[in-house]
Amino acid sequence: AEYELIELCSFASELASGLPYQVAIKDEGPCSDFTIAGSKDALARMLENLLENARRYGGGEITLRCRSTGEGLEISIEDNGPGLSSDELDHAFEPFFRGEGSRSRSTGGTGLGLGIARAIAHAHGARISLSNLNTGGLRVSLIFPEALMT
Numbered sequence: 001a002e003y004e005l006i007e008l009c010s011f012a013s014e015l016a017s018g019l020p021y022q023v024a025i026k027d028e029g030p031c032s033d034f035t036i037a038g039s040k041d042a043l044a045r046m047l048e049n050l051l052e053n054a055r056r057y058g059g060g061e062i063t064l065r066c067r068s069t070g071e072g073l074e075i076s077i078e079d080n081g082p083g084l085s086s087d088e089l090d091h092a093f094e095p096f097f098r099g100e101g102s103r104s105r106s107t108g109g110t111g112l113g114l115g116i117a118r119a120i121a122h123a124h125g126a127r128i129s130l131s132n133l134n135t136g137g138l139r140v141s142l143i144f145p146e147a148l149m150t
Contacts, residue, residue: 003037005150009066011040012075015047016064021055028067036148038124046120047077049113050140054079058137072145083132092130093118124148 009027016023054062058079065076084092091097095115114130117140121128127143 003039005035006038006040006043007033007035008043008073008075008144009034011043012047012064012066015044016051019048019051022062023051024061024063026063026065028065034068034073034144035150036124036144037150042120043124046117047075049117050077053113054081054138054140057081061137069143071143072148074141074143076139076141078133078137078139080133080135080137083136083138084130089130089132093128 013025013027016025051062051064054077058081061080063078065074065078067074088097093114097114118128121142125145125148127141127145129141129143131139131141133139
């Protein structure tokens with residue numbers, strides 16, 4: 001994969017705003033200069049995967065947040081769906097794992113999406129985690145540590 005400099009917030013925002021469904025984009029803080037060396041194709045695939053999951057299993061509202069944290073840059077994708085049980089949260093990144101709500105073929109993916117997303121995140125030095133929102137819904141957080149900045 002060819003690596004190039006990617007300004008993560010604008011890259012994620014532009015990708016999300018170009019999708020055929022609505023994503024609320026929230027830029028929460030001074031993260032406009034956070035640039036890493038990475039593969040645009042791979043990062044786009046990861047973000048599209050995560051946004052598509054939010055569209056498929058959420059309740060229709062999807063939010064993409066970019067914010068600076070003490071650790072670096074956090075990009076999170078939130079939906080307003082049912083979230084996952086604690087057992088599902090533990091296993092969601094395993095290959096072929098599919099949550100209870102996705103067992104039917106009509107919604108079904110392959111169960112590879114999150115595993116692929118995690119592999120791409122790790123290849124770019126980022127951590128990925130899942131948590132349920134207090135308000136209902138699921139948050140996928142990507143943390144790109146400060147040390148990655150070019």
